[in-house]
Amino acid sequence: MKRPTIADVARRAGVSKGAVSYALNGQPGVSEATRQRILTIATEIGFSPSSAARALSAATAGAVGLALCRPARTLGVEPFFMALISGVEAELSARSYALTLQVVADHDAEIAVYRRWWGERRVDGVLVCDLRSHDRRIPALEQIQLPAVVIGGPGGTGELASLWSDDAAALTEAVEYLVALGHRRIARVGGLPDLRHTEIRTAAFTAVCQRLGLVDAVTVSSDYTGEEGGRATRRLLSSAQRPTAVIYDNDVMAIAGLSVAQEMGLTVPADLSIVAWDDSPLCRLVHPPLTALGRDIAAYGAHAARQLLAVIGGDPAGRVQDETPHLTPRGSTAPPRER
Amino acid sequence: MKRPTIADVARRAGVSKGAVSYALNGQPGVSEATRQRILTIATEIGFSPSSAARALSAATAGAVGLALCRPARTLGVEPFFMALISGVEAELSARSYALTLQVVADHDAEIAVYRRWWGERRVDGVLVCDLRSHDRRIPALEQIQLPAVVIGGPGGTGELASLWSDDAAALTEAVEYLVALGHRRIARVGGLPDLRHTEIRTAAFTAVCQRLGLVDAVTVSSDYTGEEGGRATRRLLSSAQRPTAVIYDNDVMAIAGLSVAQEMGLTVPADLSIVAWDDSPLCRLVHPPLTALGRDIAAYGAHAARQLLAVIGGDPAGRVQDETPHLTPRGSTAPPRER
DNA sequence: GACGTTGACTGAACCGGATAAGTTGAGCCA
DNA sequence: TGGCTCAACTTATCCGGTTCAGTCAACGTC
Numbered sequence: 001m002k003r004p005t006i007a008d009v010a011r012r013a014g015v016s017k018g019a020v021s022y023a024l025n026g027q028p029g030v031s032e033a034t035r036q037r038i039l040t041i042a043t044e045i046g047f048s049p050s051s052a053a054r055a056l057s058a059a060t061a062g063a064v065g066l067a068l069c070r071p072a073r074t075l076g077v078e079p080f081f082m083a084l085i086s087g088v089e090a091e092l093s094a095r096s097y098a099l100t101l102q103v104v105a106d107h108d109a110e111i112a113v114y115r116r117w118w119g120e121r122r123v124d125g126v127l128v129c130d131l132r133s134h135d136r137r138i139p140a141l142e143q144i145q146l147p148a149v150v151i152g153g154p155g156g157t158g159e160l161a162s163l164w165s166d167d168a169a170a171l172t173e174a175v176e177y178l179v180a181l182g183h184r185r186i187a188r189v190g191g192l193p194d195l196r197h198t199e200i201r202t203a204a205f206t207a208v209c210q211r212l213g214l215v216d217a218v219t220v221s222s223d224y225t226g227e228e229g230g231r232a233t234r235r236l237l238s239s240a241q242r243p244t245a246v247i248y249d250n251d252v253m254a255i256a257g258l259s260v261a262q263e264m265g266l267t268v269p270a271d272l273s274i275v276a277w278d279d280s281p282l283c284r285l286v287h288p289p290l291t292a293l294g295r296d297i298a299a300y301g302a303h304a305a306r307q308l309l310a311v312i313g314g315d316p317a318g319r320v321q322d323e324t325p326h327l328t329p330r331g332s333t334a335p336p337r338e339r
Numbered sequence: 340m341k342r343p344t345i346a347d348v349a350r351r352a353g354v355s356k357g358a359v360s361y362a363l364n365g366q367p368g369v370s371e372a373t374r375q376r377i378l379t380i381a382t383e384i385g386f387s388p389s390s391a392a393r394a395l396s397a398a399t400a401g402a403v404g405l406a407l408c409r410p411a412r413t414l415g416v417e418p419f420f421m422a423l424i425s426g427v428e429a430e431l432s433a434r435s436y437a438l439t440l441q442v443v444a445d446h447d448a449e450i451a452v453y454r455r456w457w458g459e460r461r462v463d464g465v466l467v468c469d470l471r472s473h474d475r476r477i478p479a480l481e482q483i484q485l486p487a488v489v490i491g492g493p494g495g496t497g498e499l500a501s502l503w504s505d506d507a508a509a510l511t512e513a514v515e516y517l518v519a520l521g522h523r524r525i526a527r528v529g530g531l532p533d534l535r536h537t538e539i540r541t542a543a544f545t546a547v548c549q550r551l552g553l554v555d556a557v558t559v560s561s562d563y564t565g566e567e568g569g570r571a572t573r574r575l576l577s578s579a580q581r582p583t584a585v586i587y588d589n590d591v592m593a594i595a596g597l598s599v600a601q602e603m604g605l606t607v608p609a610d611l612s613i614v615a616w617d618d619s620p621l622c623r624l625v626h627p628p629l630t631a632l633g634r635d636i637a638a639y640g641a642h643a644a645r646q647l648l649a650v651i652g653g654d655p656a657g658r659v660q661d662e663t664p665h666l667t668p669r670g671s672t673a674p675p676r677e678r
Numbered sequence: 679g680a681c682g683t684t685g686a687c688t689g690a691a692c693c694g695g696a697t698a699a700g701t702t703g704a705g706c707c708a
Numbered sequence: 709t710g711g712c713t714c715a716a717c718t719t720a721t722c723c724g725g726t727t728c729a730g731t732c733a734a735c736g737t738c
Contacts, residue, residue, distance in 0.1 A: 003458060005694055016718050021696060031716060048458030052394035053694035056723045061391070063439070068425075076421035076636075077620045083415040086407075089442040098461065100402070101438045103428040119342060119387030121724095122437060226624035252624065259626035281416045285565035285591065286625070287598035297415075344724055355688050360726055370686060392724035395693045460694095 004047045012041050024049070051098075055121065063098040064088075064308060065123035067110045069130060074224050075103070077252050079280040080297060081129075084151075087301025088127065095309060097124075107132075111140045118146045125149070125312045127304055131156060131196040149308040151300075154319065156196050161317035163304045167197050168204035170293050170325035174247055174275050175208045177327055182335040183245040183273060185216045189232045189257065191249035193221045198249065205247075216241060222253060229253025233260040237272070244336035245273035251282045254290055258332065269334035279328055288331030295325040343386045351380045363388070390437075394460065402437040403427075403647060404462035406449045408469060413563050414442070416591050418619040419636060420468075423490075426640025427466065434648060436463075446471075450479040457485045464488070464651045466643055470495060470535040488647040490639075493658065495535050500656035502643045506536050507543035509632050509664040513586055513614050514547045516666055521674040522584040522612060524555045528571045528596065530588035532560040537588065544586075555580060561592060568592025572599040576611070583675035584612035590621045593629055597671070608673035618667055627670030634664040 010020045015034065022029040023038040030038070041047075055061050066088065068075060075081060089099050100123055104110040114137075117123045124147065128137060131152030138158040141148045150157040153164035178186055188205050191198045202219050209217030220236060222228040229248060233256065236243055248254035254276030261272050268274055268288055276283050279294020300322050307320055349359045354373065361368040362377040369377070380386075394400050405427065407414060414420060428438050439462055443449045453476075456462045463486065467476060470491030477497040480487045489496040492503035517525055527544050530537045541558050548556030559575065561567040568587060572595065575582055587593035593615030600611050607613055607627055615622050618633020639661050650656055 003460065007694075017695075018697075018719075019717060022717090025696080027697090029716065034716080046454065046458060048455050050395070050694055051459040051461045052391045052400070053723090054696080055391035056389070056395055056694080056725085057696045059723075075425055076418040079415040082421055085440065086414055086442045089440060093441055099440045101424070101428060101440050102432055103425045115385070116387055119385060120390040121342065122390045226620055230624070252620075255621075256624045259624060263626045281565055281591075282594075282621075285569070285595045285598060287602045345726095346724075356725075357689080357727075358687060361687090364726085366727095368686070373686080389724055392693090393726080395695085395724080396726045398693075 003050075004045045006047070006049065008045060009038060009042050009047050012045070013038050059121070061121055061124045062096065063100050063123045064092055064305070064312075065100045065102070065114075065117050065126040066129070067102045067104050067113050067126065069104050069107060069110050077226070078224065078250060078278070079282060080250070080278055083280070083297035084129075084301040084304075087298030087303075088305040089301075090298070091302040091305035091309075097309065107136050111137055114141060114146055115144055118144050125308050127151060127308060128160075132194050133196055133199055135196070147308065147311045149304050149311060151304050152196050154200075154321075157319065159317060161307060161311050162319045163300070163307055163322055164319070165295065165300070165322045166324040167201050170327070171201050171204045171247070172208045173327050174293055175205065175212070175214075177329070178245045178247075178273060178275070178333065179212050179214070181245075181273070181333065184214060185241060185243045186214060186245045186247065187217070187236050187243035188219045188247045189222050189229055189236075189249060189253055190219050191222060191224050201249065216243070218243075222249070224250050224253060226252050226256035230256035230260045233257035234264070237261065237264055237266065243272075245275070245333070247275045247277070249277050251276045251278045251280050251290070251292065254292075255282060255286055258286055258290065269332050270337045273333040273336070275327075275333060277325070279325075283330070291330045291333040292328050293325045294328055295323050299323070342389075343384045345386070345388065347384060348377060348381050348386050351384070352377050398460070400460055400463050401435065402439050402462045403431055403644070403651075404439045404441070404453075404456050404465040405468070406441045406443050406452050406465065408443050408446060408449050416565070417563065417589060417617070418621060419589070419617055422619070422636035423468075423640040423643075426637030426642075427644040428640075429637070430641040430644035430648075436648065446475050450476055453480060453485055454483055457483050464647050466490060466647060467499075471533050472535055472538055474535070486647065486650045488643050488650060490643050491535050493539075493660075496658065498656060500646060500650050501658050502639070502646055502661055503658070504634065504639070504661045505663040506540050509666070510540050510543045510586070511547045512666050513632055514544065514551070514553075516668070517584045517586075517612060517614070517672065518551050518553070520584075520612070520672065523553060524580060524582045525553060525584045525586065526556070526575050526582035527558045527586045528561050528568055528575075528588060528592055529558050530561060530563050530592075540588065555582070557582075561588070563589050563592060565591050565595035569595035569599045572596035573603070576600065576603055576605065582611075584614070584672070586614045586616070588616050590615045590617045590619050590629070590631065593631075594621060594625055597625055597629070608671050609676045612672040612675070614666075614672060616664070618664075622669070630669045630672040631667050632664045633667055634662050638662070 006017050006020050010017045019030050020038050023035040092099050102113050126148050128150045148160050150160050150162040153162045220232045222232050266272050276290045276292040279292035283290040283292045345356050345359050349356045358369050362374040431438050465487050467489045487499050489499050489501040492501045559571045561571050605611050615629045615631040618631035622629040622631045
């Protein structure tokens with residue numbers, strides 16, 4: 001089946017290609033009657049303009065890129081990315097932009113992809129995830145001048161636009177809540193230590209624990225996988241002065257931690273309180289349901305997409321703050337049992 | 340920063356655009372010496388051909404589309420899609436194809452997206468997920484003649500290429516295993532009933548139970564969410580003749596089922612054996628770890644991508660069978676306790 | 679030495695849109 | 709009635725590749 005082109009529409013309408021182009025793009029230069037006639041014909045024969053031809057002459061790709069740099073194994077398990085993607089996508093498709101996805105092995109590969117996308121004019125801009133402490137991608141993107149929005153921060157995003165949420169405030173709220181319940185020995189199982197937001201959360205945890213006089217406050221580094229989260233929990237719960245509450249940097253590790261606790265004969269929340277980060281449906285899946293620090297991740301993605309389209313449109317790169325994650329108390333937190 | 344075009348390379352090399360094109364694409368028509376010189380210059384100035392220009396003249400987009408038609412809420416939670424995507428992506432990027440993703444609300448919207456992609460020449464082909472019983476997308480795709488590979492079946496895929504796995508055999512294996520352990524009352528919590536593979540599994544379940552003389556075998560329909568999976572489990576376990584084993588159509592429902600069982604005071608696996616479908620890391624997260632019917636989903640995705648590229652390349656549409664899911668026994672299954 | 683052959687390359691057309699620049703014809707006014 | 713303006717188009721050019729039809733020099737051949 002032959003795909004209709006603008007010339008087909010023009011022929012049927014008895015006008016030139018130019019007139020059709022003006023009509024379809026709402027430009028002046030055609031009478032209202034002709035415009036309507038052209039629009040009708042276009043719909044009739046199912047014409048949609050070739051994205052390639054349009055990209056070639058308009059010098060815009062009509063697409064946005066997202067490179068995911070995590071091993072497939074953690075990528076799949078965390079609901080975070082899929083939620084983010086669906087939010088991004090909702091915003092983009094509402095504005096007729098496509099989303100181009102690529103999974104990369106490391107930052108070098110990711111930078112190479114950005115360079116290629118830029119050279120091929122395949123995307124008009126990119127969303128950058130999982131900001132690291134001294135992230136090589138930032139100067140690279142600045143150098144190739146590819147419009148970008150960094151999802152992460154604050155700080156470390158150079159001259160690029162960024163969208164961040166106040167993880168420090170959220171973590172502080174969680175610790176204060178646990179202390180209010182009576183907890184004094186609180187531990188934290190953190191995510192990958194070189195991620196910027198892990199750094200921020202760790203600093204906030206240390207600060208609030210110091211302020212509240214919690215001396216045993218300890219952060220154990222992990223990698224977001226259930227295996228590591230479980231191992232870290234086992235180590236924490238085996239120590240002489242075991243914590244009465246643990247905060248996990250994601251939902252998957254929190255669930256693994258819950259299982260380890262139950263396996264070791266501890267009752268949650270009586271013997272151990274658990275707080276998860278990233279309030280996904282997984283948290284409501286287990287028994288007891290997990291108290292969690294959550295936010296609307298799809299909205300976060302949509303917000304980032306909106307911001308990126310603005311940057312592509314020529315707006316100055318801003319550092320925008322998204323909603324702060326909030327605590328949803330559920331069955332996994334309670335005052336510690338007297339000992 | 341100005342992006343280099345083929346004309347820039349040509350000027351530097353002192354040849355025509357045509358010569359550069361021949362050199363870069365490995366076509367005859369240039370001497371080996373000139374080819375090398377051109378290649379060197381191209382790398383030097385960081386030239387990559389504009390995907391739009393190439394698409395326009397070669398009439399190929401260099402991209403493959405994937406439309407996801409599930410509510411964001413189940414999309415995120417199930418590890419299945421992300422694993423599938425990363426497998427697809429690995430195969431595609433190895434062959435320099437891009438993946439274009441779109442989240443759609445329903446099949447009408449999905450068909451509209453296919454039409455648009457086709458009209459815009461934005462993709463060279465598509466992967467179709469979540470095959471339904473009488474799937475409107477199949478005739479629609481046949482009509483617009485967009486190269487496609489349907490992930491699902493067997494059956495119901497019309498003239499389109501498809502990739503399927505023998506879910507019936509896998510389910511039969513699971514039931515036989517449970518019966519061998521001594522179970523006689525086995526229930527199943529199925530996924531969305533109008534999905535083709537749910538239908539296939541339900542038929543297989545009924546057949547094997549009948550063959551083995553299990554009279555109480557019952558399938559409860561669900562929707563893959565933890566909420567529904569938990570509710571279904573609660574109903575099953577509250578019945579007078581409660582089952583001693585339950586097979587779940589995905590990992591998320593199985594975990595929810597496990598929690599419900601524990602909440603109701605039942606011990607897994609002594610009082611209740613649990614088998615999950617889709618062996619993701621989630622299954623090893625909980626305690627006891629779940630016995631699961633699993634397979635390499637990323638490999639499945641890669642296989643589908645490979646097949647789609649072949650179809651795009653002009654190969655006849657075939658119906659290819661992928662690996663059959665296999666049972667991995669873990670702590671959630673055991674002989675039923677004597678009562 | 680006239681003639682075909684071949685390799686190495688050039689020039690120009692083409693893909694399907696966007697758009698600047700030119701061309702009508704109608705309407706208005708002096 | 710000639711000159712002017714403006715709306716409503718058409719024509720031509722461009723975007724950056726691919727590709728087909730030439731061109732031309734070098735070579736071999738009878």
